[in-house]
Amino acid sequence: MPTPRDALRAHLLATRIAGCVATPRERSLTRYRRxxxxxxxxxxxxxxxxDWRFGDLLRLMAQRCGVSADSKDTSGQDVIDPERTIVALDAFADRLAKVAAARAPVLIGTGHPHRLLGFYAGLAAGLSAAGCDVLTPAQGRSVDITTRFGVRTYNLDYVRGVALVREPGARPSASEPGAHTHSPLPVRVALAAAAEGEQGLPALVIGDHGWLCGAGQLGFEAIGPADSDDPAPFVGQAEGQVSVAVPLDDTVRSDYYRPLTRYVLNRACLSQ
Known part of the structure; x- marks a missing residue:
């Protein structure tokens, strides 16, 4: 009978959350240069x-994610080593277990609500059941974010304990759970409001993109997933601003992440 780790590894490969992923090699290399x-x-x-140079970043991403370290490998799809993903998920779960044991407050946010909202919502439910306050500071607050279309105003919202941003007037729906963003501005707004509120600041921030790096840069312990074309979380981990960066493809079907939620909650003894 396969172990939970074996089952997870098989799932990662079958769904292409790890292994040969959909992330184009060209895009990853371009983002490393940027x-x-x-x-x-x-x-x-x-x-x-x-001062991170291109070669430094390529070596780091090969070490942390398992992508090719050969700069002459310029086409095709990236490869994420599933063993590295599982090791990082174990570290992720260990951090959740410690926070839960202390019943410490947490802040959870995503710039990828279309794909990862369910993953985070499961964590929020498990932590809440363990006695942790899942914070929701600055709900409804406006956030001005620079996009390729110019500066746009979004509203900070929370769904099942998970922060995200919406365009003004947008209503929650299964097809439009929130906007995709890499910006660190939402987490800065949320943390500033938390500092002024009665619940206080989080002991841990869980999130991706700007939520992960923005919180880590401000000195908060931060953990979360990151794709192979996003070097910032892995650089943050290497430099000590990010506690755990989990290498995985963050663009697959949302239901494919459910086994990852179960695995993490089981390891952290937070299963409901």
């Missing part, structure tokens, strides 16, 4: 302490 040039759109809230 990060080396300190493009804010790729830094997503991180302010690297060191």
């Amino acid at each position: 990060f080396a040039a300190r493009d804010p759109g790729v830094l997503i809230g991180l302010e690297p302490e060191y």
Whole structure:
């Protein structure tokens, strides 16, 4: 009978959350170069302490994700080592277990609600059942985010304990759960409001993109998933701003992430 780890590895490969993923190699290499040039759109809230050059980033991403370290490998799809994903999920779960044992407050947010909302909502439910306050600061607050279409105003909202941003007037629905963003501005707004509120600041921030890097840059313990074309979380982990970055494809079907939620909650002894 397969172990939970074996079953998870098989699921990661079958759904292409890891293994040969859909992320184009060309896009990853382009984003590594943009990060080396300190493009804010790729830094997503991180302010690297060191001068990361393209070669440094390629070696780091090969080490942390399992992508090819050969700079001459310029086409096709990226490969994420499922063993690295599982090791990172174990570390992720261990951090959840410690926070739950202390019944400490947490803040959870995503820039990928179309894909990852269910993953985070399951974590929020498990942590809440364990006695942790799942914070919801600055609900409804406006956030001005620069996009490729110019500056747009979004509203900060929470769904099942998970923060996301919506366009003004947008209503929650299964087809439009929130907007996709890499910006660190939502987490900055949420943390500023938390500092002024009665519930206080979170002991842990769980999220992706700008939520992960933005919180880590501000000195909060932060953990979350990251794709192979997003070097910022892995640089943040290497430099100590991010506690855990889990390498995985963050664009597959939302229901494919349910076994990851179950695995993490079981390991953290938070299953409901």
